[in-house]
Amino acid sequence: MAPLLAVKDLRTHFFTRAGVVRAVDGVDLAVEKGKTLGIVGESGCGKSVTALSIMRLLPEPPARIVSGSIHFDERELTTLSQRQLEDIRGRQIAMVFQDPMTALNPTLTIGTQLVEVLQRHLGLDKGAARRRAAELLEEVGIPRARERLDDYPHRFSGGMRQRVVIAIAVACEPRLLIADEPTTALDVTVQAQVLDLLDDLQREHRMAMILITHNMGVVAESADDVAVMYAGQIVEQAPAGELFARPEHPYTEALLAALPDLDDPRARGRRLAAIPGRPPDLLDPPQACRFAARCPYAGCADSCPVEPPILRELRPGHWVRSAHPASERQPVPA
């Protein structure tokens, strides 16, 4: 079965006065119908630019998709006109952003903002759209939904606002929902509720989802498959259980080791396993392996500084871009 979304060799570069920033540099992704793909990585790794490229929401210029294809439900998105894209955005592919305060228009009631989407895409008349809007608010867990339609965004707490944004996103039953750090601005108990809500909605509406986050815990909870990004590229991809049980890429291993463990009673007395240095400048990324400068195994293979590693399938469904994944490393002689 063909995946719902297939991204092939996507390269999105920013043409700035300082030079060309290779924010996304050869990304391949596939999202199956009804499944969740988690994309994790640190700031600047290209995870949001990947999402915005799929939605074609990046300002062009300075951004430009210089190569690659984005195939969604038998259509090629990279060649569509803005007009054609408008019919897809919000209808077929919807997006939830990190900050629910800036995602909502502060000068319009949330009812107006919900009704707008329903009228534009589903052609409902005003009364029907309002009734549907109230149902949607109820579905995302907002109490007294009918009355709250006439409230402005500032009357809602952060968690409630994010519920409103989610209601707008799922209003037209999109086939793919892209959630970019949907819980980062929220407190941990509210985060848990919003993740549970997304989970429920996804099951009921049989939506596929791309969940972008910097939080390893959040992807572990919600994603079927996980892609780890570093410096504009995917460095590892696998089913979630497999990735967390048997991480292969030195960067994935290092990221997991750098996280303090909530359940470790000896954490207080220990130093954390920090990753030395910082990610490369994407104006001028290393020609070969982009993680080599921070990789504890970079000395193990002669190819590290000269040849860019390719993304290869180590086990069925488990892809790695490294010359020395964990399972291929020689045990250090004692």
Place this chain on the structure above:
Amino acid sequence: MTEPLLSVCDLKVHFPIRRGLLFDRTVGHVKAVDGVSFDLQQGQTLGLVGESGSGKSTTAHAILQLLRPTAGSVRFGGRELMNLRGEELRRARRDMQIVFQDPYASLNPRMTVGKIVAEPLQTHRIGTRPSRRASVAHLLELVGFDPAYTNRYPHEFSGGQRQRIGIARALALNPKLIICDEPVSALDVSIQAQILNLLKDLQHDLGLTYLFIAHDLAVVRAMSDTVAVMHSGKIVEQGAADAIYRNPQSSYTKALLAAVPVPDPERMNARKAERQHLRPHFAQG
């Protein structure tokens, strides 16, 4: 037990809510901090956790008297801070410093790194110009920041490097207590670990005492000897870190711990079950 370095007793910070244009009247109070008490021993770390709006930062500011508490007592090094004014208060503050959350907003963009780190010394008229320059170089080295960049400006550095500058500034007066208010929440995981290690090393080498404020429960566990959990201006539970994480007593702490997503599919399922069980305790957010 020796006398604690910091002893906070029944601390209250209430903000009046005023109404009316012509005849301004107080119609109520927001009880941001409402009866907080704890002791902090020399050389130890107290982790203060809670969600946004729980009163963690207000507690910190009230301890430093940056914000005058409504009632209660703050004893630091055996001295009551609540009645101190002017020069006396300034002198007392030498021994207690703060590291802020946002390394982008807490460093003056128009001052060089060297000026920023030397400012506390200058304010308190410590040393001569050459001796201050030497101190700055020493402090920057201490926090792992290359002193060669002393004449650069904050915008030229990443978040992690900026936080190192903020820590160097906090160390300049050789304080006994450092209040760390969400020092790593703006940083990426790999950088966060570097800064947490730095804080651990400095505590070990300089015998510092930390009041460590954070919303990330795993980070707090990695840093703290004792933990206090805040909710709506009150401490709902406090004690040895290990006891609280292993066997939380208050339902709020339980809900908080169960809500943390863990990158381990096996432990995660146990947590999800726990969350279902605790559902009524989750605040509607």
